[in-house]
Amino acid sequence: MTRRKTPGHGFVPGDPPEYCARVGAGGLCGRPEPNAVHADPNRDPVPPMPERTDAEAVREARTRADAGMQQTYTANQPDRDAVRAAIVRAASGRDVLTANDVRPLLPPDVNTAVIGSVFNRMRREGLLTFEGYTASSDKGTHGKHINKWGVTPMLRALTGRQAA
Numbered sequence: 001m002t003r004r005k006t007p008g009h010g011f012v013p014g015d016p017p018e019y020c021a022r023v024g025a026g027g028l029c030g031r032p033e034p035n036a037v038h039a040d041p042n043r044d045p046v047p048p049m050p051e052r053t054d055a056e057a058v059r060e061a062r063t064r065a066d067a068g069m070q071q072t073y074t075a076n077q078p079d080r081d082a083v084r085a086a087i088v089r090a091a092s093g094r095d096v097l098t099a100n101d102v103r104p105l106l107p108p109d110v111n112t113a114v115i116g117s118v119f120n121r122m123r124r125e126g127l128l129t130f131e132g133y134t135a136s137s138d139k140g141t142h143g144k145h146i147n148k149w150g151v152t153p154m155l156r157a158l159t160g161r162q163a164a
Contacts, residue, residue, distance in 0.1 A: 069117040079111045083118040087128075091151045092159035098146050100137050119149055127155040 052060075086105035090097050099115050106112065122128045129150040135143045151159075 069120050072114055072117040076111055076114045079114045080118055082107060082110045083115050084122070087118065087122060088155070088158055091155050094151060096131055096148050096150055098134060098136075098148055100146065103138070119147065122155070123149070125154075127152055127158070 083102065083106065086102045087097070089105055090101045094101065099119070102115060103112065119128060123130060129152055131148040131150040133145040134148050136146045
């Protein structure tokens, strides 16, 4: 049997698989090419993965984060209510607050994992605004950055405090 050659590649589609395996590494004959497919007629070629843009990746990450926050928010109503009340109490004496201001006001049995979801929900409701980041003063967090939240006039109305 005479072998046909194509430029830059050591086999022609239709060559027997044993020849392909003997000549090339990994089932590719000759010099591998980017989309070279094994000559096995029973095997479908795998389509290339579609490329994702950074904007799509960010959008997907935000969607997943929002879904996780929603799940945490709805799963722990007693803890959520305690955290919300603590945020309102903490906001009564401040223009800006953090989770570190709220934690000491919480009962010891409250699951603190809901704090972030409650802050985010209150932001969506227009009670808080995101003001940036600050280093945590909690000893267990080793100065990790945490969110600073601004108190809005709507939340001030709930606390009975006028703007400074």
